Amino acid sequence: DFFMKTWVLPFNKGNAEQKELLGGKGANLAEMTRLGFPVPQGFTITTTACLDYLENQEYLNPSILTEINIAIAALEDETKKKFGNSQNPLLVSVRSGAKFSMPGMMDTILNLGLNDETVLSLAKDSGDERFAYDCYRRLLQMFGNVVFDMDHQLFEKIVADYKQTHQLVSDSDVTADGWKEVIVAFKVLFVKLKQRDFPQNVEEQLLLAVEAVFKSWNNQRAKTYRRLHGISDSLGTAVNVQEMVFGNFWDTSGTGVVFSRNPATGEAGLFGEYLMNAQGEDVVAGIRTPKSIQTLKKDLPKVYLQLKEICEKLEAHYKDMQDIEFTVEKGKLFILQTRNGKRTAKAKLVIALDLFKEGMITEQELIERIEGNDLEEALHPAFCKEDKKEKESWVSGLPASPGAAVGQIYFSADQAVEASKRGEKVILMRAETSPEDIEGMAISEAIVTCRGGMTSHAAVVARGMGICSVVGCENLSVDEKERVAYADGQVVKEGAVLSVDGTTGDVYIGELRLEKNNTQLPLKELFEMLDKQSSIAVRANAETEKDITTAMELGATGIGLSRTEHMFFEKKRLMLFRKLILAQTLEERIAILETLKEVQKEDFKRMYYVAKGHPMTIRLLDPPLHEFLPKNEEEYQETAEFVGKSAKEIKQKANALAEVNPMLGFRGVRLGVAYPEIYQMQAEAIMEAAVESYFELNNWMEVEIMIPFTTDASEFQRIRQLLEERIQEVFHKYNQPVPYMIGTMIEIPRACILADEIAQYADFFSFGTNDLTQMTYGLSRDDSPKIINQYMTHGLMKEDPFQVLDEKGVGALMKMAIEKGRKIKPELKIGICGEAAAHPDSIAFLKDYAIDYISCSPYRIPQAKLLLAKG
Ligand code: ADP
Ligand code: MG
Ligand code: MG
Numbered sequence: 001d002f003f004m005k006t007w008v009l010p011f012n013k014g015n016a017e018q019k020e021l022l023g024g025k026g027a028n029l030a031e032m033t034r035l036g037f038p039v040p041q042g043f044t045i046t047t048t049a050c051l052d053y054l055e056n057q058e059y060l061n062p063s064i065l066t067e068i069n070i071a072i073a074a075l076e077d078e079t080k081k082k083f084g085n086s087q088n089p090l091l092v093s094v095r096s097g098a099k100f101s102m103p104g105m106m107d108t109i110l111n112l113g114l115n116d117e118t119v120l121s122l123a124k125d126s127g128d129e130r131f132a133y134d135c136y137r138r139l140l141q142m143f144g145n146v147v148f149d150m151d152h153q154l155f156e157k158i159v160a161d162y163k164q165t166h167q168l169v170s171d172s173d174v175t176a177d178g179w180k181e182v183i184v185a186f187k188v189l190f191v192k193l194k195q196r197d198f199p200q201n202v203e204e205q206l207l208l209a210v211e212a213v214f215k216s217w218n219n220q221r222a223k224t225y226r227r228l229h230g231i232s233d234s235l236g237t238a239v240n241v242q243e244m245v246f247g248n249f250w251d252t253s254g255t256g257v258v259f260s261r262n263p264a265t266g267e268a269g270l271f272g273e274y275l276m277n278a279q280g281e282d283v284v285a286g287i288r289t290p291k292s293i294q295t296l297k298k299d300l301p302k303v304y305l306q307l308k309e310i311c312e313k314l315e316a317h318y319k320d321m322q323d324i325e326f327t328v329e330k331g332k333l334f335i336l337q338t339r340n341g342k343r344t345a346k347a348k349l350v351i352a353l354d355l356f357k358e359g360m361i362t363e364q365e366l367i368e369r370i371e372g373n374d375l376e377e378a379l380h381p382a383f384c385k386e387d388k389k390e391k392e393s394w395v396s397g398l399p400a401s402p403g404a405a406v407g408q409i410y411f412s413a414d415q416a417v418e419a420s421k422r423g424e425k426v427i428l429m430r431a432e433t434s435p436e437d438i439e440g441m442a443i444s445e446a447i448v449t450c451r452g453g454m455t456s457h458a459a460v461v462a463r464g465m466g467i468c469s470v471v472g473c474e475n476l477s478v479d480e481k482e483r484v485a486y487a488d489g490q491v492v493k494e495g496a497v498l499s500v501d502g503t504t505g506d507v508y509i510g511e512l513r514l515e516k517n518n519t520q521l522p523l524k525e526l527f528e529m530l531d532k533q534s535s536i537a538v539r540a541n542a543e544t545e546k547d548i549t550t551a552m553e554l555g556a557t558g559i560g561l562s563r564t565e566h567m568f569f570e571k572k573r574l575m576l577f578r579k580l581i582l583a584q585t586l587e588e589r590i591a592i593l594e595t596l597k598e599v600q601k602e603d604f605k606r607m608y609y610v611a612k613g614h615p616m617t618i619r620l621l622d623p624p625l626h627e628f629l630p631k632n633e634e635e636y637q638e639t640a641e642f643v644g645k646s647a648k649e650i651k652q653k654a655n656a657l658a659e660v661n662p663m664l665g666f667r668g669v670r671l672g673v674a675y676p677e678i679y680q681m682q683a684e685a686i687m688e689a690a691v692e693s694y695f696e697l698n699n700w701m702e703v704e705i706m707i708p709f710t711t712d713a714s715e716f717q718r719i720r721q722l723l724e725e726r727i728q729e730v731f732h733k734y735n736q737p738v739p740y741m742i743g744t745m746i747e748i749p750r751a752c753i754l755a756d757e758i759a760q761y762a763d764f765f766s767f768g769t770n771d772l773t774q775m776t777y778g779l780s781r782d783d784s785p786k787i788i789n790q791y792m793t794h795g796l797m798k799e800d801p802f803q804v805l806d807e808k809g810v811g812a813l814m815k816m817a818i819e820k821g822r823k824i825k826p827e828l829k830i831g832i833c834g835e836a837a838a839h840p841d842s843i844a845f846l847k848d849y850a851i852d853y854i855s856c857s858p859y860r861i862p863q864a865k866l867l868l869a870k871g
Contacts, residue, residue, distance in 0.1 A: 005048050005049075005052070006021060006046050006048060007045065007046055007048065007049040007052075007063060007064040007067045007068075008043055008044070008045050008046065008049070008064070008067040008068055008070070008071045009021070009022060009026075009030070009043060009044050009046060010041075010042075010043040010044075010071060010074060010075075011026075011029050011030045011033040011039065011041060011042050011043060011044070011242075012030070012033050012034065012041075013030070014026065014027060014030030014031075014034075014044065015027065015030055015031050015034055016028055016030070016031035016318075018030065019099045020047065020099055020235070021046050021047055021048060021238070022044045022046060022047070022097075022238050023044070023047060023096075023097035023098050023099055023237060023238035023240075024097055024098065024099055024100065024101050024339055025095060025096075025097025025101075025238070025240055025337055025339070026044035026046075026097050026238045026240050028337065028338050028339060029042070029044070029240060029242070029337070030044070031317075032314075032335060032338060035313075035317065037310060037313075037314075037335050038332075038333055038334050038335060039334065039335055039336070040242050040243040040244070040245050040334055040336070041075060041078050041079060041242070041243050042075065042092065042240060042241050042242030042243055043071040043074075043075065043240075043241055044097075044238050044239070044240050044241075045064070045068060045210060045238060045239040045240075045241065046238055047098070047099070047235060047236035047237060047238045048236075049064045049214075049238075049239075050214045050217060050236035050237055050238065050239070051234075051236040052064065053211070053214045054214060054215075054217065054218070054236065058211065058214075058215065060207065060210075060211060065207075068206070068207075068210070068241075071241070072090075072206075072241075075090065075092075075241075075243065076090055079243050081243075083113055083202055083203075083206075084113065084115070084118065084201070084202035084203070085118070085121075086117045086118060086120070086121055087121055088121065088125065089113055089114075089118035089121050089122065090113055090243065091111055091112065091113040091114060091118075091122070091135075091243070091244040092112050092113055092206075092241050092242055092243055092244055093108065093109065093110045093111075093112065093240075093241070093242050093244055094108065094109045094112055094206070094209040094210060094213060094239060094240070094241055095108045095109075095213075095239070095240040095241075095242065096108060096213040096216060096237045096238070096239060096240075097237060097238050097239075097240055098217070098231075098235055098236070098237040098238070099235050100229070100231050100235075101339055101342075102222065102225050102226070102229075102231070106213060106216045106217070106222060106237055107142075107145075107146040107212065107213060107216050108142070108146075108280070109139070109142045109143055109146055109147075109209050109212075110135075110138060110139065110142060110244065110279060110280045111135040111136065111138055111139040111142075111244060112139060112143070112202070112205050112206060112209055113202045113205065113206075113244075114135060114136045114139050115199075115200040115201075115202060115205075116200060117200075118202070119132050119133065119135075119136045120132075122135065122136075123176075126246075126249065128249065128250070129176035130174075130175055130176040130179065131246070131248060131249055131250075132176075133176050133179035133180055133183065134171075134174075134179055134248060134279075135246070135248070135279070136179070136183060137159075137179050137182050137183050137186060138279065138280070140155075140183060140186040140187070140190075140198055141155040141186065143198065143205070143208075143209070144186070144189070144190060144198070146209065146212050146213075146216070147208045147209060147212040148190070148193070148194050150189065150190075150193055150194070154189060154193075155186060155189070158182055158185045158186065158189070159171065159174075159182055162174070162178060162181060162182050162185075166178065170288075172277065186198070206241070209239075210239050210241075213237060213239045214236075214237065214239070216237070217236055217237045221435045221436065221438065224438055224439060225435075225438060228438070228442055242336075245327050245329045245332075245334045245336075246279065246327070246329045247275075247277070247278055247279050247280075247327040247328060247329060248277055248278055248279040249277075249329055249330060250277070250330060251276060251277055252300065252328070252330050252331045253276070253277060253327075253328050253329050253330055253331075254274050254275055254276040254277060254278060254299075254300075254327070254328050255274060255275060255278050255279060255280065255282065255325075255326070255327040255328070256272055256273055256274025256275065256290070256293065256296075256325075256326055256327075257272050257273060257274070257323070257324070257325050257326075257455045258270055258271070258272030258273075258274075258293050258307065258311060258323075258324050258326065259271045259272055259321060259322070259323050259324070259341050260311040260312065260314065260315040260321050260322045260324070260341070261315075261321045261341075261347070261351055261354075262347065263321070263323070263341050263342065263343040263344065263347050263463060264343070264344055264346075264347060264399065264400070264401065264402060264454070264463065265344075265346065265347055265350065265402075266343065266344075266346060266347035266348070266349065266350025266351045266354070267350070268354060270293050270294075270307075270308060270311055271293065271454075272292075272293035272324075272455065273290035273291065273292060273293060273453045273454060273455055274290060274291060274293060274296060274326075275288055275290045275291065276291075276299060279327075289451075289453060289472065289474075290453045290455075300328060300331065302331070303328050303331065303333050306333050307326060307333060310324075310333075310335060311324060314338050316360065318338070318340060319355065319360050319361055319365075320340045320341075320351075320355070321340065321341045321343065321347075321351050322338050322339065322340065322341055323337075323338070323339050323340070323341030323342065324337065324338045325337040325338075342460060342463055343463065344377075344378075344401060344402060344463050344466070345373075345374040345375070345376075345377035345378040345380075345466060346377075346378040346380075346402065346521060348369070348370060348374050348378075349370060349374065349375070349378055349521060349522065349526065350521075350522065352366045352369045352370055353366065353522050353525060353526065363529055364871070366529070367529065367530065367533065367866070367869050367870060368870065368871075370526075370866060372840050372863055372866065372867055373466075373863065375862035375863045375866055376859065376860070376862070376863050377466045378521055379521070379554075379859060379862070380402060380403035380404070380466075380468070381403065381404050381405075381514040381515065382403075382404050382501070382503060382514070382515055383404045383499065383501055383512040383513065383514060383515065384512065384513040384514070384515045385515070387512040387513050388501070388506075388512065391508050391510070391512060392508075393501075393506035393507060393508050394487060394488065394490060394492075394498075394507050394508055394509045395473040395475060395476045395487045395488065395506075395507050396470070396473065396504075396505050396506050396507065397448070397449070397450075397470040397471055397472045397473035397474070397476070397505050397507070398453065398454055398459070398470065398471050398472045398505050399470065399501075399502055399503055399504055399505035400454055400456075400458065400459035400462055400463065400469040400470060400471040400472075400502065400505075401447075401459065401462040401463040401466075401467060401468055401469035401502045402468065402502045402503040403446075403466070403467070403468030403502045403503065404468060404499070404500065404501050404502065404503065404512070404514055405425070405427065405445035405446040405467075405468045405499070405500050405502075406425065406445070406497065406498070406499045406500075406511050406512065406514070407424070407425035407426050407427040407444070407445040407446060407497070407498065407500075408424050408425065408426060408427065408495050408496065408497055408498075409426075409427045409428075409429045409448075409485065409492065409494060409495070409496055409498050410426055410427070410428060410429070410440075410494060410495075411428075411429055411430065411478055411479075411480045411483055411484075411485065411494060412430070412440070412480055413428065413430075413436065413437040413438075413439060413440025413441065414440065415440075415483075415494070416428045416440040416443065416444055417439055417440050417443060419495075420443040420444075425445050426443060426444045426445060427444060427445055427446045427447070427448060427498050427500055428440050428441060428444040428446070428447045428448070429447075429448045429449070429476075429478055429485055429498075430447075430448075430449055430450075430458075430478060430480075431449065431450045431451060431477075431478050431480075432449050432450065432451045432452050432456065432457065432458065433447065433449060433456075433457050433458040433461065434457060435457070438461065441458075441461055441462070441465065441467065442465060444467060445467070445468070445500075446467060446468045446469060446470070446500035446502065447461075447462045447467060447468075447469040447470075447471075448469070448470050448471070448473060448476075448498075448500060448507055449469075449470075449471045449472065449473070450472070450473055450474070450476045450477060450478055451471075451472060452471045452472050453471070453472055454471070456471055456472070458471045459471050462502075468500055468501070468502030468503075469500075469502050470500055470501070470502055470505050470506070470507055473487070473507065475487050475488065476507075490509070492509060496509070497509075497510055497511050498510075499511055499512040523553070523554070523555060523862065524555075526862075527555040527862075527865060529869070530555075530865045530866055530868070530869040531555075531557075531865070531869075532869075533868070533869035533870075533871075534847075534865075534868035534869050536846070536847065536849075536851055536852065536853060536854060536868050537557040537558070537852060537853040537854075538555065538556065538557060538838075538853060538854055538855070538856070538861050538864045538865050538868065539551075539556055539557055539558045539559055539560030539561075539615075539617075539831065539833075539853045539854070539855040539856075540554075540556040540558075540559055540560060540561075540855060540856065540857070540858050540861060541559075541560060541561040541562075541563075541833055541835075541855050541856060541857055542556075542559055542561075542562065542857075542858060543562045543563055543564070543566045543567065543607070544566075544607075545606050545607060545609075545610050547858055548607055548610045548611055549610045550858045550859075551858040551861065552610065552611065552612065552614070554858050554859065554861045554862055555861050555862060555865055556614070556858065556861050557614060557615075557853065558611070558614040558615035558616060558617075558702070558853070559607075559611055559614070559615070559616040559617060559855075560617050560766065560831050560833045560853055560854070560855020560856075561617055561619060561706075561766070561833040561855050562607065562616060562617060562618045562619065563619055563622065564600070564618060564619060564620060564621055564682060565621055565622060565623055567599075567600060567603050568628065573596070573599060574628065575638075575639065575642045575643075576592060576595060576596055576599070577596065577628050578628060578629065578630070578639050578642070578643060579592055579642065579643045580592045580593065580596065580678075581625050581628060581629065581653070581657075582643050582645060582649075582650060582653055586677070589675075589677060590677060593677055593678065593681040594681075596681060596685075597681045597682075597684055597685045597688075598685075600681075600682065600685035600686075600689075601684075601685040601688050601689045601692075602689075604618070604685060604686055604689035604690075605689045605692060605693055608689060608690065608693045608697075608701045609693065609697070611701070612699075613697075613699045613700065613701060613702070614702070615702035615703075615704060616701065616702065616703060616704065617704040617706050617743075617764075617766060617831070617833075617855075618682075618686055618703065618704065618705055618706060619706040619708050619745065620672065620679050620682050620683075620705065620706065620707055620708065621671055621672075621678055621679070621682065622667060622668050622671075622708040622709065623667055624657075624659060624662040624663075624665055624666050624667045624671075625657055625666065625671065626654060626657035626658055626659070626662065627662070629650070629653070629654045629657065630650065630654070633647075636650055636651065663774070663780070663781075663782075667708075667709060668707075668708040668709020668710070668745075669707050669708060669709050669710050669711075669715050669716070669719055669744075670709065672707065672719045672722070673715060673718065673719070676719075676722050679707075679719060679722065679723065680722055680723065680725075680726045683705060683723040683726045683727055684726050684727075684729075684730055686703055686705060687703070687726075687727050687730040687731075687738070687740065688730050688734075690703050690738050690740065691730060691731070691734045691736050691738050692734075694736065694738050695734075695736070700738060700739055701738070702739065702741075703738075703739075703740045703741070704740070704741045704742075704743060704763070704764055704829075705723065705740060705741065705742045705743070706742075706743055706744060706745055706764075706766060707719050707720070707742070707743070707744045707745070708744070708745045708747070708768070709745065709747060709748065709771075710744040710745065710746070710748070710751050710758060711748050711750045711751055711754075712750070712751075712754065712757075712758075713754065713757040713758045713760060713761055716744055716758055716761050716762060717761045720742050720761055720762075723742060724742075727740065741763035741764055741829070742762070742763055743762045743763045743764030743765060743766065743829070744758060744762045744764075744765065744766075745765075745766050745767070745768045746758075746765045746766065746767050746768065746772070746814075746817055747767065747768035747769075747770075747771035747772045747775070748771070748772070748775055749772070749775055749776055749813055751817070752772075752813040752814065752816055752817035753813075753816070753817075755816070755817035755818075755820040755821045756820035756821065756823060756824045758821070759820065759821040759822075759824040759825045759828055760824055760825070762821075762828070763828070763829065764828060764829035764830065764831070765817065765818075765821055765828060765829070765830045765831070766830070766831045766832070766833055766855075767814050767817070767830075767831070767832045767833070767834070767837075768833060768834055769805055769810065769832060769833070769834030769836050769837055770802065770834050770835075770836070772810055772813065772814070772834075773801050773802055773805070773806060773810050773836070776806070776809050776810050776813060777801060777806070777809070779801075781802060784800075784802060785800075788800050788801075788802075799841070801836070802836060803836055803839055804836060804839045804841040804842055805836045805837060805839070805841075805842040805845075805846070807845045811845060814832070814849070815849065818830055818849060818850055818851065822850065829852050830850070830851045830852055831851060831852055831853045831854065831855055832846065832849075832851055832853075832854045832855070833854070833855035833856070834855075834856075835856055835857060835860070837854045837855070837856060838854060838856030838857075838860040838861075838863070838864045840863070840867055843864060843867040843868060844867075847867075847868060
């Protein structure tokens with residue numbers, strides 16, 4: 001078995017399927033080599049070798065070593081260069097790459113193979129001494145950092161000091177002699193900190209580098225990243241050893257990152273950045289501000305065209321948007337990496353739809369590619385337009401990851417984490433971010449940086465996490481020590497409230513109001529596809545014009561729950577309703593009901609108007625009456641004035657209405673039994689509105705009147721009869737009947753058990769999962785959290801049944817009720833409403849129920865549709 005293991009594989013022997021063995025980077029380098037793309041040659045030391053090394057107490061077994069040596073020899077032959085030779089030396093990069101891309105998590109070393117001798121040859125062959133010593137000092141820097149864990153800031157300080165002493169501004173101003181001086185200082189640093197010299201032996205360099213990459217699999221950053229992304233610890237990383245090409249060589253060289261489509265918006269066309277005369281990660285590191293890929297057209301027109309063609313080919317080959325790293329050496333293009341690009345949820349949606357339209361993927365593939373929470377994320381909040389107009393931004397940068405967030409600023413990841421633990425909403429503001437910041441970034445509402453471009457660490461990570469982000473705010477400075485940021489003469493201290501708009505790249509001092517934003521998303525097209533895939537529709541819980549409008553835009557096929565009591569919450573109506581409750585005589589009540597009816601009728605008409613003929617379930621009054629009575633002294637006074645009674649009298653009434661256990665008391669259909677005139681008034685309002693709308697819109701409204709809290713067929717039958725009387729009167733009055741249904745909410749276990757009896761009289765069932773859960777468990781909704789927490793800590797409950805429906809208990813009751821009801825009445829319409837029904841884990845089993853729809857809050861509709869459509 002040991003002898004069957006693959007320790008090393010040259011690029012020209014592998015392919016894209018071997019991600020497990022070669023890591024994502026290695027497998028794609030092999031695939032591109034196989035397909036004839038211009039990839040510098042090299043080989044991959046496999047994840048198998050990594051695991052073997054880590055399992056054997058970090059011991060590199062001799063067969064791995066032998067295979068590495070063989071591979072180097074082969075690479076020497078192919079490149080006609082020699083590793084460590086003083087003439088024509090082979091230089092390589094040592095690049096980590098696990099199965100799943102972990103940006104910036106593992107480490108890479110460039111220019112390996114340089115030493116005091118080979119650098120002379122590089123200088124001579126290239127005719128550019130400055131270039132050669134620049135490469136060498138970079139090797140020392142990366143090697144020291146990756147292999148010996150020397151703080152990279154120590155190296156940077158040496159460079160900065162040198163530049164300051166010699167009054168130089170940028171790295172490119174440093175001459176060959178300058179770099180030589182810096183290199184001497186670097187070497188001293190090795191001795192001082194590590195009590196050893198930088199290894200001049202290139203074989204030693206390679207082995208130390210390979211082992212360092214292997215070990216980096218277990219560093220804290222990598223572990224944290226894996227934990228946050230649910231990646232297994234037992235995969236290991238591969239190491240790619242690849243011939244160096246040089247982007248830091250004259251002015252016809254450069255390096256960059258390009259996406260085959262825009263990763264923020266999904267827009268078609270190349271999107272990316274590059275730097276001329278630069279190496280490796282200069283682009284991503286945000287040291288210099290890179291140029292947009294579009295200017296490459298002017299800088300190197302031939303290379304641009306070639307790059308564009310390669311991007312298109314790679315995208316067509318992988319059938320997905322690619323994130324490509326390239327380097328140009330003296331006008332010659334090399335591709336150093338490709339992978340499926342990370343993108344925002346919105347871009348995911350746009351790209352999937354475009355790829356489908358371009359015939360690259362099927363409808364089914366499209367649906368599978370979009371994940372449950374993408375849609376919710378794509379509907380990220382935005383700031384109110386009025387607020388944005390009124391306020392001037394404090395600083396602006398690049399819109400790296402869309403969305404909008406308000407929070408308090410912190411200047412270090414640790415402080416951000418602390419603040420978030422205190423329950424604050426946090427905005428992380430840094431000069432630039434690095435992988436060490438990852439935990440602080442994960443808990444932030446927004447990330448703002450002073451430096452770096454659209455592909456900088458901050459931008460990539462924020463997009464991946466769906467966190468709003470603005471990067472590269474050029475005139476912003478952050479003083480981490482003093483805990484202040486300043487720009488434009490204004491100083492902002494730690495803890496101050498800022499508003500960040502990742503869609504436009506603006507940062508504001510103070511708080512802007514949020515507005516949900518779902519424009520520009522091709523939702524309609526998507527919904528059409530999704531709806532074809534499932535027989536279960538998705539409706540909305542909504543009762544205001546605004547919510548109904550939103551719900552319709554978000555693909556609701558109707559309103560599954562419209563709670564009429566919500567219409568009484570507004571001040572004036574509440575007063576009127578209080579007056580009703582406090583009325584002494586039936587006549588008094590009827591007079592008030594007449595006014596209330598007109599109010600509700602107008603509400604319903606407006607609601608029908610925005611629901612555009614889609615079905616709407618309207619629930620008659622449900623909560624116990626005393627919930628509408630005043631809560632404090634002030635309210636008592638106010639109410640007393642309005643109804644013309646003394647506060648004392650009202651208090652007496654309130655006492656009379658008080659119940660020991662109101663949730664099991666005078667509510668729902670029981671109110672209808674006690675005060676039939678209230679339910680009748682509501683039925684009248686609903687139907688008058690329906691007939692009048694029909695006249696005005698010439699369109700039937702499918703009205704479904706829902707009686708809540710039913711326990712028995714007899715009570716339902718009684719109320720139905722009372723309602724029918726009024727409804728007939730309405731039809732008579734207008735001389736125009738319209739269709740309607742009367743059904744019930746099934747939310748008490750007894751109703752589930754007697755569903756067959758109730759179905760004889762009801763046109764539809766709608767399960768109210770909140771109450772049904774409460775009563776099935778005998779667990780009060782309002783007091784449940786502390787009890788559930790207890791149960792969870794003892795491992796007695798896996799999930800909060802108010803968040804994820806309880807399949808075993810509540811689900812079984814619903815199933816029974818569905819069966820019993822359909823047996824009596826096969827055409828019985830059945831829905832499930834209640835937020836928990838839309839939870840992904842609930843949908844996972846509700847998919848198989850014989851129901852017509854589920855109903856949830858508007859913003860959860862798209863996700864619910866998607867999950868129902870997935871196979
Ligand atoms: P990461 O996984 O962090 O992106 P990479 O292994 O891709 O690390 O290396 C980072 C960068 O180093 C690459 O984007 C590329 O610019 C540069 N690089 C890596 N290998 C080579 C090489 N053989 N020649 C030139 N540049 C290289
Ligand atoms: Mg990196
Ligand atoms: Mg890379």
